[in-house]
Amino acid sequence: MYAIVKDGSITATGTIKQLFPTTSFAGGVANEEFKKAENVEDVVNGEQKDRTYYYVTQGNIVLVGGVPTQQFTNTAKQLNDRDATDEDGNKVKDADGNQVIEYGLKTSMTNQVKTIANSLLATTDWMIIRKVERSVNVPSATETYRAAVITECGRLESAIAGVSDVDALKVVMDGQNWPKEG
Numbered sequence: 001m002y003a004i005v006k007d008g009s010i011t012a013t014g015t016i017k018q019l020f021p022t023t024s025f026a027g028g029v030a031n032e033e034f035k036k037a038e039n040v041e042d043v044v045n046g047e048q049k050d051r052t053y054y055y056v057t058q059g060n061i062v063l064v065g066g067v068p069t070q071q072f073t074n075t076a077k078q079l080n081d082r083d084a085t086d087e088d089g090n091k092v093k094d095a096d097g098n099q100v101i102e103y104g105l106k107t108s109m110t111n112q113v114k115t116i117a118n119s120l121l122a123t124t125d126w127m128i129i130r131k132v133e134r135s136v137n138v139p140s141a142t143e144t145y146r147a148a149v150i151t152e153c154g155r156l157e158s159a160i161a162g163v164s165d166v167d168a169l170k171v172v173m174d175g176q177n178w179p180k181e182g
Contacts, residue, residue: 001043002035003061003068010068013043013061041068049074053105053166076166078104105169110160113176117153120178121146141182148179 002019004012012019016030019040025031030040046069048056059071084092084100092100124146127138159172 001061001070002040003043004039005041005063005066005068006039008063008066010061010063013068016040043068043070045069046071047074048072050170053077053170078102079106079163079166079169080104081107105166106160106163109169109173110157113153113156113160116176116178117149120149120181123181145179145181152176152178 001013002016003010004019016025020030020038023030025034035041043061044067046064054074054076057073057075059073061068061070063069081104082102084102086092094100124138124142127136127142128146130136131138156172156176159175160169163169163172
């Protein structure tokens with residue numbers, strides 16, 4: 001994406017073909033001399049936060065420090081669960097008359113952490129079943145690994161429950177430290 005910048009203002013934006021539809025370029029690419037002569041500058045992207053945690057919508061292209069910059073609005077997603085409501089603010093019930101819940105990021109990230117832990121534990125569950133059914137000992141390394149998985153899951157669940165904003169939740173999720181089976 002390009003912008004034509006004249007007298008401290010953006011006069012047009014688009015691809016080179018959109019900005020100069022009747023001009024042909026050798027190899028189909030405008031050279032730097034042409035762009036400079038026509039006041040064409042590359043548009044850079046403004047801040048876009050992680051879409052796992054934010055709704056990111058594209059805004060206008062504006063000059064920031066003299067540089068054409070694509071602006072974005074980053075709106076934090078819902079952190080906590082809440083009752084679902086309709087457009088009039090009335091609570092939404094399911095077919096059985098139960099309140100419908102809109103789950104927030106804390107719930108979905110807690111579920112994600114539990115899923116990871118369950119997946120990691122599943123590879124050694126057979127050893128636990130074998131111990132219960134046939135009294136065959138579980139290797140100590142496996143017991144240590146399973147305890148570490150359970151500890152990390154608990155640590156993450158507590159940390160998720162304690163966050164007060166989306167950025168703190170991202171820090172927690174980026175700090176996952178699952179043990180390696182060994």
